[in-house]
Amino acid sequence: MASRAGRAPGVTIGDVATAAQVSRSTVSRAFTRPQLLSQETVKHVRAVAMRLGYVGNQAARALSTGRFGNIAVVVPDIANPFFPPLVRSLQLAAETADLAVFLGDSDESAEREAKLIARLAPQVEGFVLASPRLSEKLIRELAATRPTVLVNRDLDGIPRVLIDSSGGMTEAVLLLKKLGHQRLAYLAGPRDSWSDQQRREALTQTSAKAGLTVEIVEVGRPTYAAGRDSVSAVVRSGATAAIAFDDVVSQGVLAGLEVRGISVPTDFSLVGCDDTLAALTTPALTSVSAGAATAGTAAAKLLVNLLEAVEPSADCVTIATHLVTRATTAAAPKSTF
Amino acid sequence: MASRAGRAPGVTIGDVATAAQVSRSTVSRAFTRPQLLSQETVKHVRAVAMRLGYVGNQAARALSTGRFGNIAVVVPDIANPFFPPLVRSLQLAAETADLAVFLGDSDESAEREAKLIARLAPQVEGFVLASPRLSEKLIRELAATRPTVLVNRDLDGIPRVLIDSSGGMTEAVLLLKKLGHQRLAYLAGPRDSWSDQQRREALTQTSAKAGLTVEIVEVGRPTYAAGRDSVSAVVRSGATAAIAFDDVVSQGVLAGLEVRGISVPTDFSLVGCDDTLAALTTPALTSVSAGAATAGTAAAKLLVNLLEAVEPSADCVTIATHLVTRATTAAAPKSTF
DNA sequence: CTGAAAGCGCTAACAT
DNA sequence: ATGTTAGCGCTTTCAG
Numbered sequence: 001m002a003s004r005a006g007r008a009p010g011v012t013i014g015d016v017a018t019a020a021q022v023s024r025s026t027v028s029r030a031f032t033r034p035q036l037l038s039q040e041t042v043k044h045v046r047a048v049a050m051r052l053g054y055v056g057n058q059a060a061r062a063l064s065t066g067r068f069g070n071i072a073v074v075v076p077d078i079a080n081p082f083f084p085p086l087v088r089s090l091q092l093a094a095e096t097a098d099l100a101v102f103l104g105d106s107d108e109s110a111e112r113e114a115k116l117i118a119r120l121a122p123q124v125e126g127f128v129l130a131s132p133r134l135s136e137k138l139i140r141e142l143a144a145t146r147p148t149v150l151v152n153r154d155l156d157g158i159p160r161v162l163i164d165s166s167g168g169m170t171e172a173v174l175l176l177k178k179l180g181h182q183r184l185a186y187l188a189g190p191r192d193s194w195s196d197q198q199r200r201e202a203l204t205q206t207s208a209k210a211g212l213t214v215e216i217v218e219v220g221r222p223t224y225a226a227g228r229d230s231v232s233a234v235v236r237s238g239a240t241a242a243i244a245f246d247d248v249v250s251q252g253v254l255a256g257l258e259v260r261g262i263s264v265p266t267d268f269s270l271v272g273c274d275d276t277l278a279a280l281t282t283p284a285l286t287s288v289s290a291g292a293a294t295a296g297t298a299a300a301k302l303l304v305n306l307l308e309a310v311e312p313s314a315d316c317v318t319i320a321t322h323l324v325t326r327a328t329t330a331a332a333p334k335s336t337f
Numbered sequence: 338m339a340s341r342a343g344r345a346p347g348v349t350i351g352d353v354a355t356a357a358q359v360s361r362s363t364v365s366r367a368f369t370r371p372q373l374l375s376q377e378t379v380k381h382v383r384a385v386a387m388r389l390g391y392v393g394n395q396a397a398r399a400l401s402t403g404r405f406g407n408i409a410v411v412v413p414d415i416a417n418p419f420f421p422p423l424v425r426s427l428q429l430a431a432e433t434a435d436l437a438v439f440l441g442d443s444d445e446s447a448e449r450e451a452k453l454i455a456r457l458a459p460q461v462e463g464f465v466l467a468s469p470r471l472s473e474k475l476i477r478e479l480a481a482t483r484p485t486v487l488v489n490r491d492l493d494g495i496p497r498v499l500i501d502s503s504g505g506m507t508e509a510v511l512l513l514k515k516l517g518h519q520r521l522a523y524l525a526g527p528r529d530s531w532s533d534q535q536r537r538e539a540l541t542q543t544s545a546k547a548g549l550t551v552e553i554v555e556v557g558r559p560t561y562a563a564g565r566d567s568v569s570a571v572v573r574s575g576a577t578a579a580i581a582f583d584d585v586v587s588q589g590v591l592a593g594l595e596v597r598g599i600s601v602p603t604d605f606s607l608v609g610c611d612d613t614l615a616a617l618t619t620p621a622l623t624s625v626s627a628g629a630a631t632a633g634t635a636a637a638k639l640l641v642n643l644l645e646a647v648e649p650s651a652d653c654v655t656i657a658t659h660l661v662t663r664a665t666t667a668a669a670p671k672s673t674f
Numbered sequence: 675c676t677g678a679a680a681g682c683g684c685t686a687a688c689a690t
Numbered sequence: 691a692t693g694t695t696a697g698c699g700c701t702t703t704c705a706g
Contacts (some may be wrong), residue, residue: 010459012683023693028685036693058460059399060683063698068396070439070460078425084416091415091442100457102407103440106429120437122347123395124406223616252357273405281618282591349699360677365701373676397699400682678705689694 005271011054020048030057062123071303072120073128074104074113080222081276082246086130086151086296091301099125108190108221110134121146125307128299129153133192147306149299159306161298161317165195166202168288168321172243172271172315173206175323180332181241181269184214185234187253189245196245199273204244213307215239219249227252231260240332241269247277250285254328265330275324284326291319348391355384368393368535399460408640409457410465411441411450411609417559418613419583423467423488423633430637436462438627445527445558447471458483462644465636466490470529470596481575484643486636490531496643498635502532502610503539505625505658509580509608512660517669518578521551522571524590526582536610540580552576556586564589568597577669578606584614587622591665604668610663621663628656 017024022045029036030045037045040314056279062068073090097257102120106113110133117134119126126147132139134172136155142148142159150160176184186203189196207214215237219226227249234242234253242251254264262268264283271286272278278285298317354361359382366373374382399405410427412420428438439457443450447470454471459647463484469476473492479485480495487497513521523540526533537553544551552574556563564586569598571579571590581587587609591601599605608623609615615622620631634656 010683012450013685014683015494024683025685025694026692029692032685036691041691055455055459057400057683059405060698061685063394063400063683063700064685066698078415078428079421081418081421084418084421087440088415089644092444095453100439100441100460102437103424103428104437105425107429116432118392119435122392123437207423248617249556251617251619255621258619277614277617279583280588280614282588282595282620284592347699349700350701361700362678362702363676366676369701373675378675394699397682398701400684400699401701403682677703678703680703681700683702685696686699687694687696690692 003237003313010057011049011052013054016045016052016054017048019052020045025195039087052186068123068125069098070100070124071126071128072102072104072117072124073130073299074106074116074120074132075130076101076106076108076113076133078105080246081248082274082290082292083130085276086292086299089293089296090128090300093297093304097300097304099304106133108133110138110192115139117142126303128303130299131193132194147303149303149306151295151299157315159302159315161295161302161319163195163290163292163295163319163321165199165288165290165321168273168323169199169202169243170206171217171323172286173203173210173212175329176241176269176271177210177212177324179241179269179330182212182332183237183239183241184212185237185239185242186214186216187219187227187230187234187244187249188216190220191247199245219245222246222249224248224252224255228256230260231256235260235262240267241271241329243271244273246274247272247285247287250287251277251281254285265328267333269329270331271323278326279323281329286326286329287324289321289324291321293317295306347394348386348389349394350391353382353389353391356389357382357398365622389537405460405462406435407437407439407461407462408463408465409439410467410636411440411443411453411457411469412467413443413445413450413470415440417583418585419611419629420467422613423629423636426514426630426633427465427637430634430641434637434641436641443470445470447475447529451475454479459651463640465640467636468530468532484640486640486643488632488636494652496639496652498632498639498656500532500627500629500632500656500658502536502625502627502658505660506536506580507543508660509623509625510540510547510549512662512666513578513580513608514547514549515605516578516606516667518576519549519577519669520574520578521549522574522576522579523551523553524556524564524567524579524581524586525553526586527557537581542650556582559583559586561585561589561592565593568593572597572599577604578608578666580608582611583611584609584622584624587624588614588618591622594631597664601665604664604670605650606658606669608666615661615663620665623662623663623666626658628658631656 018025028039128149130151183260217233219230273288274290275287278287353364367379371379441453465486467488556567556569610625611627612624615624
């Protein structure tokens, strides 16, 4: 009741109303719909509110309006360098729309993702799910309840931003072919990752068309260590060039190759994806660009539209990729090792 | 009123009460204070709630109790690789205490940091400020209002977790001396960064004691480009080894050195800080470990204590660092270039 | 052990 | 243009 412990200290709308000699509704309106009030009243109320240090109580507002002013972004692993720029630009864009953002890290687990979403759902207006590991069914259920935008997951009818790696992938394969490589390895990412499926497909199709052989090496969770440890399989395959699911794996491969005395790009060509680490590294990695930041902004815009607009806006934004050629690709060695 | 638009759909406590044939208070108690109820009732109510998919409405709870179940972590730049592991472990730990976490990215600006905090304050129970750029005054004001934990900022009386780089720094200097270097360069970070001040001090003191000269090169915002562009100054200084404010800068330096044909570690030794990229890179960087993840967990614990405990707990947690020697340090070249 | 009822701070119909 | 009033969904005293 009135005297409950733990209540955050704060000036209420009632205090302001009393001090300003107006009703509480007037104070409320002075902030939410000033058009309904006379200029004077608005100015007066606001001045008093300011003097008292009044800050609206979000919880109460939310309870009354059903709008929270919060959104949530959930990612499988914020420590994966692909996501920070995404989250960053998303939060910046959200700020413009005066939305605060919750961050959820699902630790690559569909189950934990579901829990996070359930926990967050009652206090957010919408979700951005980046590379969700959740089942299609669950995602659709969520999207039916709350405005939801997907990143790198292609579910028809649900607003989504897709980074289309096929452009960059195709360029990569073509470049490798031109350099004289004939046998490629692909260090594949997690099975339930849409990005991986897409990359796999673009890669195999282009290779087939170009008459190249491609060996698929499963690395599982895309980590540095996994990449490094996959090198033996790559070498065994007889490939002279490799494309990795992402730059982290690519770095691992670089390390594994070096240990074996195989030098890049002299003996072996290497291409990464996402361009997250690629430019920050010596030697600089050839990589397929990804524009995670662009995706973040796009996702935020999509969600804001979803929240504000009556009309559903564009429901799928595609971001193209291209190959960024740097130090790790060169002509195929004359012979295999 | 009842039929307001935009209200989020959801099962309320009333629905559960009706379905379970008990009062709303009972449902409430079944979740918040089950000791007060009979085992059976609790089980029954919970089962019904689960079946209906009931999730407590945080806003309403908050309104009633003054507790939000949310905390906020604000960082200067989530894209800086130091922070993701910190945020990640923090969010994991928060989850254990059933706290949801807001993420704020201040973009290295004290002003934006203040705005974020003001925006978030009315709906969080506490803050974790990681490497805050805010003035001491403002931080103290905040800490007086809301439980606040600092990371890498040393303000007496405010709970904080400090990563003490001096250990690793000292080791680095000593190693470089042992390798025969006599003139070091320090690529310094942002002035208002506590970490930088601390590193600067440890470095200059140890160097003085060890009889080494150290040239300080200001790089400003710690980025790859800034590091690369600082190389000319480093070379001019006549140093044969450099310690960089962090690994990102260190990578930049590596690139700049390479461009000039100076090879690491043959001609030049290089040490980074934070060990964020260092292990993921070829060549692997010697770096001062930082344990951002540990810091995140510690900060979360500190904050949870602050929220729950009556007694203030330990108010400062220090995390030690050490040098991780990898490929980029070696004996000093015979002569300067 | 359980129910009834008041009220958290705010907004939005409905008056005036 | 402003005041009155009825809740939003939940917790918690107070009765029983």
